[in-house]
Amino acid sequence: MEPVTETTDLLALDRQVCFALSIASRSVIALYRPLLQPMGLTHPQYLAMLALWQYEPLSVKELGELLQLDPGTLSPLLKRLQALGYINRERDSKDERALCVTLTPAGRALRAEAEKIPPAIVARLGMSLEELQDLHRSLTRVIAAARGTAGVHAG
Known part of the structure; x- marks a missing residue:
C-alpha cells in the first residue's frame, strides 16, 4: 500500500x-479596503454601487439577483448606503410592492472616484489584464458548475 x-x-x-x-x-x-475606506464603502456596498452605476434604477429584488444576495443581507447594506447619501429607496410607481433603488447625485458623483479602483487593484496584484480576464472566465465557469448551470452562458 502506498x-x-x-x-x-x-x-x-x-x-x-x-x-x-x-x-x-x-x-x-x-x-x-484601503481604496474603499475614503469613500465610506465596504466591499459588498461597492458591489451594490457598481450594479447601480451600470443598471440604475433597480428594484431591490433585481439588485439582490445581480449581487446574488438574499434580502436579509441586502436590506441593511442598502440602508447604510442610503444613510451615506448615495442611494434612495422608494416604492416603485408602477408596482407599489416593489422597492426601487436609485442613485442620488452624490452616489452618481462617487463613480468618478471609484473609476480609480480597478487600475489600482490591477497594479497591486501585479498581473496582466489578460491574466485577470482569463481568471475571470475560469471563475465564471466554476460558479456556473457549482450552481449546476455549466454550459449555460453566464454573463
Missing part, C-alpha cells in the same frame, strides 16, 4: 480548490 503523501492525499489542504478560492477571495478583498 503511503499517503502530499501528492496522493486527496485531503491535502494545499490541493483543495475551496481553500485556494477562500484565501484568494479574502486576499483580493483586503486590497480593496
Whole structure:
C-alpha cells in the first residue's frame, strides 16, 4: 500500500480548490479596503454601487439577483448606503410592492472616484489584464458548475 503523501492525499489542504478560492477571495478583498475606506464603502456596498452605476434604477429584488444576495443581507447594506447619501429607496410607481433603488447625485458623483479602483487593484496584484480576464472566465465557469448551470452562458 502506498503511503499517503502530499501528492496522493486527496485531503491535502494545499490541493483543495475551496481553500485556494477562500484565501484568494479574502486576499483580493483586503486590497480593496484601503481604496474603499475614503469613500465610506465596504466591499459588498461597492458591489451594490457598481450594479447601480451600470443598471440604475433597480428594484431591490433585481439588485439582490445581480449581487446574488438574499434580502436579509441586502436590506441593511442598502440602508447604510442610503444613510451615506448615495442611494434612495422608494416604492416603485408602477408596482407599489416593489422597492426601487436609485442613485442620488452624490452616489452618481462617487463613480468618478471609484473609476480609480480597478487600475489600482490591477497594479497591486501585479498581473496582466489578460491574466485577470482569463481568471475571470475560469471563475465564471466554476460558479456556473457549482450552481449546476455549466454550459449555460453566464454573463
